[in-house]
Each structure stands twice: as C-alpha cells, then as structure tokens.
Amino acid sequence: MDIWHAVASWTWDAHDETCGICRMAFDGCCTDCKLPGDDCPLIWGACNHAFHLHCILKWVNSQTSQAHCPMCRREWQFKE
Amino acid sequence: MTVDALSSVCNLGVLDSLSGASISEILESWNSFCLITETIVKGDDANLSTSYSKFQSDVCSLCKYGLRSLVEEHFLLSLQGMSEKHGAPNFWKNFDAYNNVPDSEMIDRNTQEDEVELLLCKALEEISLEKQYQEKCLLMLVNSLQLCQENNTSTEGHPLDMEKIFFSKYRLIVSSVLMTTMPRQFTEILHSYFKGRLEELSTIMVGDYDDDNELQDNNRPTNMDIDGTYDPKKTLENKLVRNIGMVVHNLKNLGFTSMTEDAYASTIFLLLQAKVYDLAGDDYRTSVLESIKGWIQAVPLQFLHALLDYLGDSMSDLSPKSTKSPLASTPSSCYQKSGKPSEGIIRWQLRLEYFAYETLQDLRIDKLFEIIVDYPDSAPAIEDLKQCLEYTGQHSKLVDSFISALKYRLLTAGASTNDILHQYVSTIKALRTIDPAGVFLEAVGEPIREYLRGRKDTIKCIVTMLTDGTGGNSNGPGTGDSLLEELNRDEENQERNSLDDDINTDDKQTWIDVQRWEPDPVEADPSKGSRYRRKVDVLGMIVGIIGSKDQLINEYRVMLAEKLLNKTDYDIDTEIRTLELLKIHFGESSMQKCEIMLNDLIDSKRTNTNVKATINQLSQTAAESREHGASFDILDATIISSNFWPPIQDDDVKIPEPVDQLLSDYAKRFHEIKTPRKLLWKKNLGTVKLELEFEDKTLQFTVTPIHASIIMQFQDQKSWTSKNLAAAIGVPVDTLQRRINFWISKGIVAESSSADSNDHVYTLVDDMADGGKSVTNNEVLVADDEAETSVASVEDQLKKEMAVYEKFIFGMLTNIGNMGLERIHNSLKIFCATNPVYDKSIQQLQSFLSGLVAEEKLELRDGTYSLKK
Numbered sequence: 043m044d045i046w047h048a049v050a051s052w053t054w055d056a057h058d059e060t061c062g063i064c065r066m067a068f069d070g071c072c073t074d075c076k077l078p079g080d081d082c083p084l085i086w087g088a089c090n091h092a093f094h095l096h097c098i099l100k101w102v103n104s105q106t107s108q109a110h111c112p113m114c115r116r117e118w119q120f121k122e
Numbered sequence: 123m124t125v126d127a128l129s130s131v132c133n134l135g136v137l138d139s140l141s142g143a144s145i146s147e148i149l150e151s152w153n154s155f156c157l158i159t160e161t162i163v164k165g166d167d168a169n170l171s172t173s174y175s176k177f178q179s180d181v182c183s184l185c186k187y188g189l190r191s192l193v194e195e196h197f198l199l200s201l202q203g204m205s206e207k208h209g210a211p212n213f214w215k216n217f218d219a220y221n222n223v224p225d226s227e228m229i230d231r232n233t234q235e236d237e238v239e240l241l242l243c244k245a246l247e248e249i250s251l252e253k254q255y256q257e258k259c260l261l262m263l264v265n266s267l268q269l270c271q272e273n274n275t276s277t278e279g280h281p282l283d284m285e286k287i288f289f290s291k292y293r294l295i296v297s298s299v300l301m302t303t304m305p306r307q308f309t310e311i312l313h314s315y316f317k318g319r320l321e322e323l324s325t326i327m328v329g330d331y332d333d334d335n336e337l338q339d340n341n342r343p344t345n346m347d348i349d350g351t352y353d354p355k356k357t358l359e360n361k362l363v364r365n366i367g368m369v370v371h372n373l374k375n376l377g378f379t380s381m382t383e384d385a386y387a388s389t390i391f392l393l394l395q396a397k398v399y400d401l402a403g404d405d406y407r408t409s410v411l412e413s414i415k416g417w418i419q420a421v422p423l424q425f426l427h428a429l430l431d432y433l434g435d436s437m438s439d440l441s442p443k444s445t446k447s448p449l450a451s452t453p454s455s456c457y458q459k460s461g462k463p464s465e466g467i468i469r470w471q472l473r474l475e476y477f478a479y480e481t482l483q484d485l486r487i488d489k490l491f492e493i494i495v496d497y498p499d500s501a502p503a504i505e506d507l508k509q510c511l512e513y514t515g516q517h518s519k520l521v522d523s524f525i526s527a528l529k530y531r532l533l534t535a536g537a538s539t540n541d542i543l544h545q546y547v548s549t550i551k552a553l554r555t556i557d558p559a560g561v562f563l564e565a566v567g568e569p570i571r572e573y574l575r576g577r578k579d580t581i582k583c584i585v586t587m588l589t590d591g592t593g594g595n596s597n598g599p600g601t602g603d604s605l606l607e608e609l610n611r612d613e614e615n616q617e618r619n620s621l622d623d624d625i626n627t628d629d630k631q632t633w634i635d636v637q638r639w640e641p642d643p644v645e646a647d648p649s650k651g652s653r654y655r656r657k658v659d660v661l662g663m664i665v666g667i668i669g670s671k672d673q674l675i676n677e678y679r680v681m682l683a684e685k686l687l688n689k690t691d692y693d694i695d696t697e698i699r700t701l702e703l704l705k706i707h708f709g710e711s712s713m714q715k716c717e718i719m720l721n722d723l724i725d726s727k728r729t730n731t732n733v734k735a736t737i738n739q740l741s742q743t744a745a746e747s748r749e750h751g752a753s754f755d756i757l758d759a760t761i762i763s764s765n766f767w768p769p770i771q772d773d774d775v776k777i778p779e780p781v782d783q784l785l786s787d788y789a790k791r792f793h794e795i796k797t798p799r800k801l802l803w804k805k806n807l808g809t810v811k812l813e814l815e816f817e818d819k820t821l822q823f824t825v826t827p828i829h830a831s832i833i834m835q836f837q838d839q840k841s842w843t844s845k846n847l848a849a850a851i852g853v854p855v856d857t858l859q860r861r862i863n864f865w866i867s868k869g870i871v872a873e874s875s876s877a878d879s880n881d882h883v884y885t886l887v888d889d890m891a892d893g894g895k896s897v898t899n900n901e902v903l904v905a906d907d908e909a910e911t912s913v914a915s916v917e918d919q920l921k922k923e924m925a926v927y928e929k930f931i932f933g934m935l936t937n938i939g940n941m942g943l944e945r946i947h948n949s950l951k952i953f954c955a956t957n958p959v960y961d962k963s964i965q966q967l968q969s970f971l972s973g974l975v976a977e978e979k980l981e982l983r984d985g986t987y988s989l990k991k
C-alpha cells in the first residue's frame with residue numbers, strides 16, 4: 043500500500059445543528075461570513091448553548107443592558 | 123399568272139373607264155413587270171442592271187394607272203415566295219444533320235462544336251448574301267417608285283420614309299418566313315455555338331487574367347482595353363470576337379435578335395455557373411469570391427464589351443430594333459467611345475455578379491453543415507457566404523436549409539451529445555459572422571436546443587465542454603483550452619479593442635466603431651476577424667439550452683465534488699482557474715459553494731501537514747507500538763465542509779484494521795488541534811494507490827477504498843465466499859459483487875460457484891500467467907467505474923425531490939389522457955400550492971419527465987406526455 047487518501051467531513055462538536063440566532067447550520071457559517079470553519083467559529087455560553095461567534099457578538103452588542111442567552115434567557119456569559 | 127391575277131384583283135369599275143389603248147398598255151407593262159420581277163428575284167444578277175430601265179418604265183406606267191399598290195404587293199410577294207421556296211429551306215437544310223440528335227448529347231460533343239461553328243457561319247453567310255441580293259432588288263423597286271413619284275408629284279410621303287418602310291416590311295417577311303419554318307434544334311445549335319466560342323475565349327482570357335494577376339493586381343490595366351493589338355493573344359481574341367460579332371450581326375439581321383441574345387446570355391450564365399462550381403468546389407479554406415468577380419471582369423464582360431463594340435460599329439446605320447429583350451443592350455446607345463463602361467455593360471455586370479453571388483451562396487448553403495464542422499478553418503467560406511447574403515438578402519434560405527440539414531444529419535439518435543454541442547457552438551461562432559445581431563442564429567439554434575433538452579446527459583456535457591479543456595473533442599484552435607477559457611480570451615480581446623464602447627446602443631454604430639480600430643498583428647488573421655464583431659453571447663446561448671444558469675452551476679458543483687474527492691494530491695490549480703472564469707460569467711455569489719469546496723482542499727492540505735507533523739512528533743512511542751501497523755506517511759486526508767458540498771454517498775465500509783486505526787488517531791489529533799471541531803470519516807470515499815506483489819511481478823493500482831479493502835482481505839485468506847467477504851467488509855453482497863468485478867476483470871481474483879447456489883467463491887489467482895489476462899508490469903491501473911460515483915448526481919437529487927409530485931402527475935395523466943409540458947407545469951403549480959409546494963422550474967420538470975419516459979413509465983409523443991400502457 044502506497045497512499046491511502048481518505049475523506050472526512052468536519053463538524054462542530056455541538057448538540058444542536060443550527061445557530062439559534064441566524065438559523066443557519068453550525069457547519070455552515072453566519073450570515074456575514076463566507077467561509078465556514080475557523081473563519082466563523084462557534085462559541086459556547088455558560089448555559090451550554092452554542093452560537094456562531096459573530097452572531098452572539100452582534101446580539102450582545104445590540105442589548106442595551108446585560109445580555110441574555112437568546113435560547114434560555116439566562117444571563118449570557120462566555121464559557122470558560 | 124399575269125392576266126388572271128390582274129383580272130381577279132382589279133376593280134372592274136376602273137377598267138370600264140379605261141380606253142382600249144390604256145388597257146393594252148397596262149397589260150403589256152404588267153406582263154413585262156412580272157417577267158422581270160420573276161427573273162431578278164430568282165437571282166440572276168446580270169439581269170439586274172440590264173433590265174433596270176425597262177423595269178423602271180413598267181413600274182412608272184403601272185403607277186400612272188393607279189396600280190402602285192398592286193406593284194408593291196406583287197414584288198414583295200415574289201420576294202416572300204423566293205424566301206419560302208428557296209432561301210429558308212436552303213438555310214435550314216444546313217442543319218438537317220442535327221435533326222434527331224438529342225439536345226444534351228449534341229451539346230456535349232466537343233468534336234461537333236467546331237463543325238457547328240463552321241456550318242453556322244457558312245449558312246449565315248449564304249443566306250446573308252442572298253438577302254443582300256434581295257435587298258438590292260428591293261432597292262431597285264424603291265428607286266423606280268421614287269422616280270415615278272417625282273414625275274407624278276403625288277403625295278406618297280417622303281422618299282427616305284418609303285425606303286425605310288419597304289426595308290422593314292421586307293425584314294419582317296424574311297424573319298417571319300424563317301421563324302415559321304425554323305427547325306426545333308436551331309436554338310440548341312445556337313447555344314452550342316456560343317458555348318464553344320465562349321469557352322475558347324475563356325481559355326485565352328483566363329491565361330491573360332492569371333498572368334496579370336501574377337504581375338500586380340493594382341497596376342493592372344483595365345481589362346476593357348481591347349485595343350492592345352501588340353499582344354498576339356489580343357489579336358487572336360479580337361479575331362474571335364469579330365467572328366462571333368459577325369454571327370450575331372447576321373443573326374440579328376435575319377430577325378433572330380432576342381433568340382440570339384437569349385442564347386448567348388444563357389450560355390454566359392451556364393459558363394459562369396460552371397466557373398463558380400469549379401472555383402468554389404468543396405474547398406472551404408480559401409475565399410473564392412474575388413476570383414469569381416475577377417473572372418467575370420476578365421471573360422464574360424470583356425466578351426460582351428467587345429461584342430457590343432463590334433455590333434455598335436456595324437449596326438449604327440440600321441433601323442432601331444423592334445423587338446428588344448430585357449437583356450438587350452442597344453449597341454449605339456450603350457457603348458460610348460469614351461472607353462468607360464457603358465450602361466449596358468454595367469447592367470450586365472450587376473446581373474452576372476448577382477447570379478454568381480446567388481450560385482455561390484446556394485452552393486455554400488447546401489454544404490453549410492460541413493463548413494461549420496470545419497469551422498474555424500472554413501472561415502473564408504463563411505466570409506464569402508456572408509458577402510453573398512448581404513447582396514442577395516436570402517438569409518431565410520440559409521435558415522431553412524440549415525435547419526433541415528441539422529435535423530437530418532445531427533439531431534439523430536446516433537450523434538453523441540458532445541458532437542451536437544460542439545456543432546452548436548461552432549454554428550454560433552460561424553453564424554455570428556454572417557448575422558451579428560443573432561436573429562437567424564436564434565432560429566437555427568432553436569431546434570438544436572429543443573433536441574438537447576430531451577437528452578439526459580446534456581447538462582453534464584455542457585459543463586464538461588465549458589470547464590474541461592482536456593476533453594479531446596475540441597477541434598478549435600486552442601486545443602487544451604476549455605470553452606470558458608476561449609470565451610474569456612475573446613472577451614478580453616474585445617475589451618481591449620473597444621474600451622470606450624460601453625453601451626451597445628446601435629449595432630451598426632458598434633460595427634463601425636469596431637472596424638475603426640487597428641487590429642494587432644496577430645489578430646489580423648482573417649479567420650479570427652469575427653472576434654471583433656459585436657458579441658453574440660455564446661455562453662448565453664449555451665445556458666439557454668438548459669434554461670437557467672443555476673442548473674448548470676449545480677451540475678458543475680457535482681462534477682467538481684467528484685473530481686476533488688478523487689484527488690490524491692491537493693493540486694487544484696486548474697479548478698481554481700476555472701472557478702475564476704465561472705465567477706466572471708455567472709457572478710461571485712453563484713459560485714460561493716464551489717469556492718468553499720476549493721477552499722476546503724487548500725485547508726485540508728494545511729491541516730493534513732499539521733496533523734501528521736504533530737502526530738509523528740508526539741506519539742513516537744505510540745507509533746512504534748503498532749508493530750506491523752501502517753505509518754502515517756501513507757495517510758492523507760481531505761476534510762470537507764459538508765454543508766457546502768452536494769449530498770455525498772455515505773455507505774459504510776470496514777476498511778483494513780491498520781488503516782482504521784490510523785484514521786481514528788488522525789481524527790483524535792484533529793480534534794486536539796481544532797477543538798471544538800471533530801472529524802467524521804467517510805470511509806467509502808477517497809482513493810487508494812496500492813501495489814500488489816506476486817511471485818514474479820508487482821502491479822500498481824489506483825482504486826477506491828472498497829476495492830482496496832476487498833483485495834486486502836485476500837492477504838491472509840486466499841479464498842472467500844461472497845457472503846463472508848461481504849460481512850468482513852461490511853457491505854451488502856450485491857455491492858461486493860459489483861465491486862469485486864474489477865479484480866476479476868484484471869485476472870487477479872477468480873470467481874467460481876459453490877455448493878450453496880446463492881453463494882460464490884472468490885479465489886486469489888496466484889499464477890497470473892495462467893489467468894490468460896496478463897497485465898503489463900508496473901502499469902498503473904485505475905478503477906474507473908462510471909457508475910460508481912461518490913457524489914449523488916444532480917439527476918438523482920432531482921429525482922428524490924420530485925418524487926412527491928410523481929403521484930400528482932400520474933393522477934392528472936390518468937384523468938386527462940395526455941398533457942403538454944407547460945400544462946403539467948402549470949397544473950402542478952395550482953395543485954401543489956401548499957404541502958408539498960411545487961417550486962421546480964419547467965426545465966427541471968422536463969428533465970424529471972424524460973427520466974420517467976426513460977423508465978418507460980410515461981410516453982412522449984408530439985410534445986405531449988401520456989401514461990405508458
């Protein structure tokens with residue numbers, strides 16, 4: 043055997059398939075990005091809900107006071 | 123005849139008033155007049171002068187008694203009688219030999235042409251002499267009558283008028299006698315004569331013309347210059363023309379004016395036609411229009427010029443001709459001695475050129491299919507055709523003829539979709555030269571598009587043609603370039619040449635603008651001239667076959683996926699270039715997914731290096747612990763963002779344990795590096811290069827993982843039943859049987875039946891020489907199964923998506939019987955307004971329906987679908 047060229051797909055190790063904010067697939071990218079993967083990463087909150095980083099940042103910035111998780115309404119904190 | 127005639131004709135009342143002496147004088151004069159008339163008309167020239175004074179006094183005395191009309195009538199009747207009894211029969215007798223010869227045969231016999239010429243000349247000379255003599259007789263009568271008139275001072279009109287009247291009466295008599303007795307074959311004889319003479323002239327002049335051409339075209343003295351008598355050729359030519367002129371002149375004098383003109387005109391046209399056929403032939407790679415025009419100048423026009431010149435000189439004193447065919451050019455009026463071409467010649471030139479254009483055009487239209495097959499090498503023929511059509515305006519002829527050629531030659535089951543597409547593209551390229559606005563192209567293209575829409579592999583072939591330059595079918599100049607590449611090059615050239623030509627407001631203006639630019643030297647090649655034309659949107663016309671660019675892009679994506687998944691290196695330079703071109707034509711956003719796919723490959727290469735480097739570094743010990751395990755050196759991975767790829771066939775397969783171990787280590791490492799991302803292997807996909815070692819040789823193969831897994835099972839166990847082997851690999855038995863066929867066909871595995879009739883036994887062939895299917899050493903063999911693709915085809919995807927509508931379609935067809943495509947489309951839109959919503963294009967529907975037709979579930983006849991009974 044000389045070369046075994048295998049094929050794989052990557053996926054985010056998340057429970058959900060789509061981002062709760064932009065409704066796009068995690069394995070895709072947010073509405074502002076063109077390239078998925080490292081260029082449009084996911085981020086988890088302390089509540090274990092995941093979003094596109096760009097999406098949650100937009101969300102957080104749009105909130106006047108303390109931001110809450112769009113899914114569970116708990117106070118939003120980035121998971122350590 | 124004399125007295126009887128007199129008594130029968132004369133008014134008895136007149137006789138009553140006459141004295142006896144008068145009566146005897148009349149009788150005496152009449153008898154004498156009749157006698158002399160008979161003698162001289164019979165043609166004894168000697169009598170003409172001797173009997174003149176007696177004749178004259180007889181005429182005078184008869185006139186005196188008011189019998190002038192009788193005299194005239196009798197004289198003319200005598201001349202007519204002579205013509206009828208003698209002149210005409212003698213003249214026609216010359217041609218008796220040709221009486222029963224079939225027309226065509228006679229014309230074709232060259233040996234007879236000289237004979238005909240001599241015969242015709244001789245006969246014409248004879249009859250002309252006779253006529254001259256008779257005219258002399260007539261003049262004698264005229265003179266006598268004039269003399270009487272002077273004595274009588276009666277009011278019989280002007281003497282010159284009288285002469286004119288008599289001569290025209292006489293000419294009418296002669297020509298009507300000849301016409302009524304003319305034998306059928308005389309027209310053919312005339313044709314034959316002119317054909318022979320013109321061909322002779324053509325040979326002389328063509329030599330002339332070619333010589334001139336070789337010298338210098340621009341300084342060539344005008345061919346109209348026929349007075350260059352220093353040239354021996356010219357002398358010969360002048361002699362010939364004079365000879366022909368004489369014949370024409372004599373024929374005209376006998377009243378054959380229009381017949382003669384018809385004869386030489388049709389001969390000229392026939393000769394011109396033959397010349398066009400001869401020059402044009404089946405050679406499409408040179409332009410012939412100029413040579414044809416040159417020939418028209420050199421031969422027929424010069425002939426006509428000389429002929430009219432000759433006739434003009436010799437006929438200037440003749441009375442105006444009564445009958446004039448439209449072709450006729452009155453010599454006196456149309457030739458001026460100034461030397462510039464007369465109106466008649468110009469009219470001839472226009473007629474001849476029109477005829478030549480039309481002939482060449484018909485010839486080219488007839489062969490347009492072949493010409494387009496030969497395009498762009500045949501560009502000169504296309505250019506000729508363009509000019510012809512501009513002149514004749516018979517574009518519709520081209521459209522009709524070409525469409526029927528297409529239907530007959532191209533749009534048949536035997537022609538491959540690829541060939542049809544290439545012909546379509548060549549047609550567009552060729553016809554846009556002729557038809558920059560694309561009007562006729564539209565009409566010609568429609569049947570091809572219509573036909574291609576009914577073929578299942580059309581989209582695939584289009585995509586291949588557009589994006590793949592290596593598909594050996596491109597017969598264009600840039601072999602190895604994809605069509606997109608070529609189109610792009612065209613466009614760049616166009617842009618370079620029309621920087622300020624932003625808006626194509628007016629075709630004509632654009633055309634003028636385009637012509638204003640100096641082409642750069644390389645592009646000055648006439649065969650590439652079409653590039654400077656206003657662009658007919660080639661790509662648009664190709665996309666028009668499918669209906670929408672989205673379908674085309676979708677198909678490309680599937681093909682791209684297939685190609686990328688089967689790569690063993692990460693070399694995607696050509697794909698990147700193609701994507702750039704596609705982005706230019708279809709817009710960046712349409713190509714977004716394809717771009718991500720390519721990006722995945724680039725990322726994969728980086729990640730692959732990264733993962734392998736760190737794995738070897740970190741787990742030196744781990745690697746060693748895998749005793750006979752495989753090293754990471756053999757493993758490469760392509761990691762895809764599956765959301766952006768077309769649906770991928772995901773069949774599970776058990777790959778050899780050592781490789782499987784490598785994969786999970788690899789995935790683990792990836793997860794470490796790229797947390798929180800992880801890898802999901804598609805173990806059935808990819809490519810394996812392997813080497814099989816036998817006792818006496820080694821063989822190399824490039825195969826799919828399933829193939830590799832199969833053959834590697836034989837390393838430890840030489841013989842397997844199909845059930846066991848399928849279980850070992852983790853695939854259904856039928857999949858195994860399909861895949862293992864590859865190894866059987868290579869003579870590496872042998873198949874035999876077992877005790878269980880449902881089972882087969884596969885055995886590794888040890889001694890390859892025995893297998894009879896010896897394979898050359900070290901040959902790289904690729905398992906290339908067309909049917910085994912990694913990616914679900916567009917067709918399959920569509921079929922899945924359309925399946926929900928199938929029962930609606932069947933329902934409608936059951937109720938209604940048969941329906942056209944459009945009606946089905948519209949009905950589905952109405953019935954499936956909610957769940958499931960019908961959101962497909964009419965092209966997608968058509969493609970789905972043609973799938974059902976192929977499966978023999980539906981029938982398509984005359985454009986309507988019905989259930990297959």
Ligand SMILES: [Zn+2]
Binds near residue numbers: 071072093
């Ligand atoms: Zn999002």
Ligand SMILES: [Zn+2]
Binds near residue numbers: 075081096
């Ligand atoms: Zn993003």
Ligand SMILES: [Zn+2]
Binds near residue numbers: 089
């Ligand atoms: Zn939450």
